[in-house]
Amino acid sequence: MSIKTPGAIAVSGLRKSYDHVVLDGVSLDIPAGSVFALLGPNGAGKTTIVNILTTLIPADAGEIVVAGHDLVREPHAVRAAIGVTGQFSAVDNLLTGEENLLLMADLHHLAPQNRRNRTRDLLEQFGLTDIARKLAATYSGGMRRRLDLAMSLIGDPQVLFLDEPTTGLDPRSRRTVWQIIRELVSGGMTVFLTTQYLEEADHLASQIAVLDRGQIVAEGTPTQLKARIPGSHVRIVLADTTQLSVAAHILAAATVDHDQRTLTVPTSGDLDPLRSVLDRVSAAGLDVASLTVHTADLDDVFLALTGHDAASATQRKQSLTMEAAR
Amino acid sequence: MSAVALAARDSGTMLRRNLKHAMGYPGATLGTLLVPIILLLMFVFLFGGTMAAGFGGSPRDYANYVVPGIIVLAITSGSVSTAVGVNMDMTEGIVDRFRTMAIAQSSVLTGHVVGGTLVTTAGALLLAAVGVLVGFRPIAGLLDWLAVIGMIAVAAFAITWISVALGLQARNPESASNIVLPVALLPILGGVFVRPESMPSGIRWFAQYQPFTPLIDTLRGLFFQSVPPHQALIAISWFVTIAVVGYFWARNRYRHRRAH
Numbered sequence: 395m396s397i398k399t400p401g402a403i404a405v406s407g408l409r410k411s412y413d414h415v416v417l418d419g420v421s422l423d424i425p426a427g428s429v430f431a432l433l434g435p436n437g438a439g440k441t442t443i444v445n446i447l448t449t450l451i452p453a454d455a456g457e458i459v460v461a462g463h464d465l466v467r468e469p470h471a472v473r474a475a476i477g478v479t480g481q482f483s484a485v486d487n488l489l490t491g492e493e494n495l496l497l498m499a500d501l502h503h504l505a506p507q508n509r510r511n512r513t514r515d516l517l518e519q520f521g522l523t524d525i526a527r528k529l530a531a532t533y534s535g536g537m538r539r540r541l542d543l544a545m546s547l548i549g550d551p552q553v554l555f556l557d558e559p560t561t562g563l564d565p566r567s568r569r570t571v572w573q574i575i576r577e578l579v580s581g582g583m584t585v586f587l588t589t590q591y592l593e594e595a596d597h598l599a600s601q602i603a604v605l606d607r608g609q610i611v612a613e614g615t616p617t618q619l620k621a622r623i624p625g626s627h628v629r630i631v632l633a634d635t636t637q638l639s640v641a642a643h644i645l646a647a648a649t650v651d652h653d654q655r656t657l658t659v660p661t662s663g664d665l666d667p668l669r670s671v672l673d674r675v676s677a678a679g680l681d682v683a684s685l686t687v688h689t690a691d692l693d694d695v696f697l698a699l700t701g702h703d704a705a706s707a708t709q710r711k712q713s714l715t716m717e718a719a720r
Numbered sequence: 721m722s723a724v725a726l727a728a729r730d731s732g733t734m735l736r737r738n739l740k741h742a743m744g745y746p747g748a749t750l751g752t753l754l755v756p757i758i759l760l761l762m763f764v765f766l767f768g769g770t771m772a773a774g775f776g777g778s779p780r781d782y783a784n785y786v787v788p789g790i791i792v793l794a795i796t797s798g799s800v801s802t803a804v805g806v807n808m809d810m811t812e813g814i815v816d817r818f819r820t821m822a823i824a825q826s827s828v829l830t831g832h833v834v835g836g837t838l839v840t841t842a843g844a845l846l847l848a849a850v851g852v853l854v855g856f857r858p859i860a861g862l863l864d865w866l867a868v869i870g871m872i873a874v875a876a877f878a879i880t881w882i883s884v885a886l887g888l889q890a891r892n893p894e895s896a897s898n899i900v901l902p903v904a905l906l907p908i909l910g911g912v913f914v915r916p917e918s919m920p921s922g923i924r925w926f927a928q929y930q931p932f933t934p935l936i937d938t939l940r941g942l943f944f945q946s947v948p949p950h951q952a953l954i955a956i957s958w959f960v961t962i963a964v965v966g967y968f969w970a971r972n973r974y975r976h977r978r979a980h
Contacts, residue, residue, distance in 0.1 A: 448820045474822035484817035488741045500733040501823050
């Protein structure tokens, strides 16, 4: 059983409600040494799961074992085995980067020579050596996230939790964080990450679970998951409704949206099928207002798996929040 | 490591963190003493002559009267930086990191309280030194001074616990600094600048029975070798009670408060 393996996470029947149901019976089985991505839109319950698994908030119901320790009976042992980088930066702005790491080393009770070495190594590994003596308050978003990650790692955790580790980062910082995560995994750490981006989950994870409205709606490897969703498609906007009817006749596989004068043609994303669509449109002499090629993203995953799109799930959360505010 | 040893070690780490904050921002730390210092200079140099007349003595007599009160005002002024510091920890996300670590959770608050008490006591003694510069001439012996420091530390400890609780209660750093303001200014409605007996009747009643008046009286007594023992007892009872209330309030808020 993976439950007994150090580094594993086993969750069954996890429930949590506030004024509404947030988690509605979530079960997960994450083997040690793997990267697990929890994919879902805002409001799906991702952060709530991370907060429960990292002992920040109690669950209403469910069996949870993290790194071989029961979460309810042995929270201290769980804390000793995990590292957490939350969605909001958890660095001390009034200390320097180096002082932040030394603080973490002291709280992990590292021996004096070890705390210095660990701090120096992590500063170097995360490209923070040059700004180590500067106050964290002056760091950019990317630097701060790297410091945050380094602080989570100083105790050599068996399991690392990353709640939306690249949200709000520019593309370059995002690539850096991805690179760091891949290196950690090659060192044998179990990584539990949440993300809104299919691309990120695809890039990093060996196992993905899709969370929607507090329930796991799909699980599998990135390849398995992508096989279940429609691939890329071409969207063609025609100049008028007559042209739309003609085009719909030529491209029988397309779905037609009369209001938007739009055809959506599924393709595999390869060049030849795409060219054939374009050839047929061009041969019929159609007046195309715009044409876009679309690759699968989280919206497609959601549409395929749940019958509603990610945005409507987000809107639902906003309306719930507004209700709560009233 | 035993639970007690773990708590002591982590509290030491948190204390170093808080002292580093205080040292790293001497402007902010000394800034809280600015109001008591300005009030001291104003009352000694600007109003000193007039005030002294009311006490039937020289301006120096008035300095001797007002400095013990100003020292108490310096103690309560420390409450603002403590409450804001605690609130920033709660709202900036670092507390979530501490909560997910295998540390003694009590150390987060212990670090603030011990740090706040040390910094506040040092600030109050600094004010006593400034007082000497403007004419304060206590006749206290070594034991009296030790008793003064002890009284200041007890009051600072109690005020720090209340400030920690208020910092945990507030939604954001701005409101934290606002809600401790009454605590910071409360001594003024005691016998800081004038004797309570000379106040209008409603305020006089409040001034006589609020916790800072017996504290100020005790300090005055220690400085001039005329301690009214029952006042010292009342002062100590007040601040022990305040410390206990602050402790349980803060502990309760820390357990129930979530940053995000």
